[in-house]
Amino acid sequence: MQIALAPMEGLVDELLRDLLTGVGGIDWCVTEFVRVCDRLLPLAQFEKLAPEMRRGWQTRAGTPVHLQLLGSDPACLAENAALAAELGAPVIDLNFGCPAKTVNRSRGGAVLLDEPELLHAIVREVRRAVPAQVPVTAKMRLGYTRPESALECARALVEGGAAQLVVHARTKVEGYRPPAHWEWVARVQEAVAVPVYANGEIWTLEDWRRCRQISGVEDIMLGRGLVSRPDLARQIAAARAGRTPEPLEWRDVQPLVSEFWRRARQRIAPRYAPGRLKQWLGMLTRSYPEAAALFAELRRESDCVRLDALLGVDRHSDLSPVLEPCPVLST
Template sequence: MSRLFLAPMEGLADYVLRDVLTSTGGFDGCVSEFVRVTGSLLPERVYERDTPEVLHGGHTPGGTPMVIQLLGSDPEWLALNAAHAATLSPHGLDLNFGCPAKVVNRHGGGAMLLADPEQLNRIVSSVRAAVPPGIPVTAKMRLGVSDTSLAIDCATALAEGGAASLVVHARTRDHGYRPPAHWEWIARIDAAVDVPVIANGEVWTVADWERCRAVSGCADVMIGRGAVSDPFLALRIRGQMDSSPSSEEWPTVLRHIVDYLKKLQTRVASRHEHGRVKMWLSYLKRTWPQAAELHAAIRRLHDSREISAVIEHCVATWWQPSSCMPTIRPRADAHAQQCHD
């Protein structure tokens, strides 16, 4: 039986969205956004804040096992932090060698490390030695920095360093997230290493999943933005829902959006709920045209309570094309209140 994993998505799928997406079912595991390691030992509160699943036996509220991902470039500090993170009951520790973000790459982390297979080996070896044998150490990589010339060398270095499995995002750093994903390279890597390889990249539909498995030769697949665009994608792949989305599913999607917003509103010091909801809707637009209309309806709103009222109204009316347009006058009222204060 093939396995499905929810990918780490820095800046997109924090633990709140991770909670919502795994609550729909279908995933065998998920990986956190990366916890950045520099030159210090991170306190426990960092993990409790960014990966609160550690407070619940390493599971999301829906019961999906969670793996903590670490990002850094120094083998010793990564090893020390991995040893500490291992005491918090995650279902594994993953090392990030795929992040293409410039702010990360400027400091020699993420995908930039793919230019140095020997350093990859040192990092994985150090972390593996520091972590108890019962906790898997895995790695996520891309095909290279600007080309694929070191892809096999990097994968081999990671496997020989002690990585229990590899997730391969089938693009280089310079490719970013531009299609296509080069799944044929995953097949070459899979043939070169003696550890399980999990395919990742450009899986948006059930048909994409089928092609990815066929081309890569991998049974297991990790899904990222495809799951954000269609929260039921894992269930469709499992055959538990229709393979194609339908408008009848939209009321259920709306309830998930309401759930997401409510969870965002309970976060300590969260002031960007409106942006998070709009970002998710921008992905949902790929799957449901109703998401585009809802996005337009809340586009100018910045108060999460106002956005919540609009979405709740949509839920109550089960979506009429014009029913989600706000009828409140938040901007003028809010400005008047600020002046009186």
């Protein structure tokens, strides 16, 4: 059984990937998508969204980081995938699941699920462009409007060369509205001969058990559920191994929030840092009443110094660099 941390644009960046993988239970994670349009991207664009490349494509906990690309031009995606492989990316993942309107309008993400021939062409060209030892994988949804189209899309991706699929168990039109249709993950797994991961609406240990029973697959990708409950992957891994999970209490999670803020203060401009903090804290309110109380206390606060005081953070404390300089990027 494998447990992956989902890519979530604007939320699960290097900072949060580092903290969450440090809690444990996560086998691998994926970067936010690197948008590919009509040119070979500069190295700085890869480094911006995948700074773990300077640590051998791993978080500090040693968790592998896969690179995700998004676009619709097979040749351009292939060219950028080849560069990413040269930079050491262990896996090239392709995004066919993002439901955001701005992304879909530019022919990226889930909108391509209406074009299975294009899905096949993209994966085929990317597969040809990267070394054989670098897997090409894909994340998809249950079609654009109809889950029935997921089977054709999955076959197109696998026939093009995808070694693994993550299936978000909703259509593009359904967005993130519950429920997730885990029964369709089972049908996708029946249709292809590669590993399939179930994704969507796994918020608790009990959700995982039901997903496993309904989908029939062992592997899962956790997104909002793991961000809202940082030890969810660890709980699931323990339960799968026959051990009794010991959930983290708020007293264990609160230091993670303070550390997140401390690092955010050093990496994010003051006008944006409070928003990032509130974004994560707001999601934690789903699992921890104490997070709701803290969120209510600071939700209207935008002054970073006052937030330091509320979170007990010494803004003058030194933070050792999470990542070492990358020799490739310094030449």
